[in-house]
């Protein structure tokens with residue numbers, strides 16, 4: 076089996092490729108061509124943590140595997156990652172494990188790619204200003220995805236933790252500044268989203284993270300962060316104002332994302348606000364943006380097909396490029 080580290084995955088596989096892989100994953104998922112059992116969560120009280128197992132199988136792309144993501148907050152005290160993640164990929168012909176790779180980077184890549192896919196399918200082609208709310212572990216890859224699918228001239232970054240936002244402005248500026256992209260620190264969420272064409276929220280918030288009224292007509296918004304019924308990033312007034320609202324999985328979003336669960340419970344709107352799954356847009360089964368003045372929204376909670384399909388592609392590229400450490404048990 077092949078062991079793949081983050082740097083090796085980055086060497087053989089780009090965000091651009093990941094965006095296309097995730098589009099295909101969403102399409103196959105919405106066509107009912109993916110087997111995605113419910114995630115299994117095991118609480119581990121002794122370690123004050125829990126382990127989450129996310130299996131999936133997609134026959135058409137020969138992608139079979141399980142991502143294991145653990146949440147052990149006390150790890151930080153002993154200098155270990157609080158959310159360690161590993162992807163285990165299997166050969167569908169034999170059931171044998173063929174690769175083990177860095178699941179943290181795979182998550183960052185495929186989550187960035189999900190927003191990248193939606194931004195590519197839904198935002199205005201002439202989008203020039205981006206905004207990112209939340210400057211944590213996922214943010215750099217969200218930024219990379221935005222810049223992969225649109226030629227943005229400026230990206231504004233806001234985080235309630237100003238030091239985190241500043242650090243992202245610095246690292247992103249080093250990478251994209253010389254390519255002519257202005258990476259700017261926003262002092263408030265209003266300043267970040269005012270006039271922006273593409274907005275991505277990637278926080279751990281339990282309340283809307285920007286004022287919906289500040290979003291301009293024609294903007295596209297990606298909601299990435301919320302994945303429990305208590306978490307919320309997207310303002311309900313924006314969802315109501317939006318012309319088209321897409322999700323990765325209708326079922327998962329309606330049972331996991333507070334962005335929808337909270338306002339639906341409050342009677343502000345109902346599930347019919349969702350125009351469709353993003354995979355239906357890839358197959359052109361549903362109409363996307365139909366005019367430059369429309370507001371479009373994409374909400375993702377993340378589904379296992381993104382991991383297995385992307386991981387299989389990375390594995391293939393690594394084999395071709397003879398990258399990674401081959402081991403046998």
Ligand SMILES: NC(=O)c1ccc[n+]([C@@H]2O[C@H](COP(=O)([O-])OP(=O)(O)OC[C@H]3O[C@@H](n4cnc5c(N)ncnc54)[C@H](O)[C@@H]3O)[C@@H](O)[C@H]2O)c1
Nearest residue numbers: 186209211212213234235236277278279280300375376377
């Ligand atoms: N949709 C998916 O597929 C997917 C995949 C991975 C992670 N996530 C989720 O995305 C979220 C972000 O992940 P991360 O790894 O970057 O987390 P993180 O903890 O590293 O960073 C979150 C950041 O959000 C900031 N924040 C919190 N509330 C805010 C607010 N109201 N306004 C502005 N900033 C705020 C925090 O200060 C922090 O810097 C998490 O909830 C995570 O579970 C979703």
